[in-house]
Amino acid sequence: MNEGHSDRERRIGRAFVVLADTMVDDYDVIDLLDRLIGYSVELLSADAAGLVLADARGELRVVAASNEDAELMELLQLQSAEGPCLDCFRTSAPVSVEDIVESADRWPGFVAALADRGAFRSVHALPLRLRGQAIGALNLFHHAPGPIPEDDLALGQALADVATIGILSERLIRRGEVVNEQLQTALNSRIVVEQAKGVLAEHAGIGMTEAFDALRRYARSNNVRLADTARQITVGDLAPGVVLAMRR
Helix, strand or coil, X not given: CCHHHHXXXXXXHHHHHHHHHCCCCCCCHXXXXXXXXXXXXXXXXXXXXXXXXXXXXXXXXXXXXXXXXXXXHHHHHHHHCCCHHHHHHHHCCCEEECCHHHHCCCCHXXXXXXXXXXXXXXXXXXXXXXXXXXXXXXXXXXXCCCCCCHHHHHHHHHHHHHHHHHHHHHHHHHCHHHHHHHHHHHHHHHHHHXXXXXXXXXXXXXXXXXXXXXXXXXXXXXXXXXXXXXXXXXXXXXXXXXXXXXXX
C-alpha cells in the first residue's frame, strides 16, 4: 500500500470516528451536518457540497453548504422545483449528472436559471435515507463535467448514512414519547431473550452465556431478529435443538 493511499484511509477512518462522536448527549446536529459537508469535499474530491433536509411538511430546506456557490445551486433547485437533488429525494436513489448543460430537457427551469449564475457543470446527489425513505440529499458539485469513481460514490453514501442516523437520533431525542416507546420495546425484547436463554440452557445443561451464543449465531445465520428468534423458542415454534446446533 503506497503512502498516499494509506493517508487517505486514515482520513476516512478519522471522518467516521468524528461523525460517530457527535452522536452523544447535547450534540449539535448542525455541527454534524457541517462536518459531513467538509468531509465530502475533502475525501471525495468535490469542489463543493451542499445538503438539503425535509421539514415536517416534507418540503426541502438548505441546511448546510461548503460555500456560497454550493448554496446557490441548492436554492436554484428548490426555487425551480426541479434538479438532481429533488429527484434524488423523491426517488430515494442516487442521481448522477455528468454535465448539467445537457440536462435541459430533464430540468428546463433549473438549467435555464444556471445559464448566468451556475458555477458547476456536474452534480452527484446521494440520498439521506432510512429503510428506503429519504429525509434529504447530499449533493456533490464539480466545476468540470464528468463522472466520479464508483468507490467515491459508495463512500459518499456511507457518510450520508452515518449522518442520517445522527439526524434521526436528534429528532427522536426531541420527541421523548418516541424514545420512551422504543426503549420499552427494547426492554420487552430483552426479557424474551432472557427467557429463551433459560430454555436453551435447561434443555442442554449449559450456561447462559453459551446459550446466548447459540441463540445469537442462529439469528445471524438465518438473518432473523434476535428477539423474534427468542420469541419463537419461548412459544414452542422453534425447537431448542435446532438452535443449539449453532453452538461453537
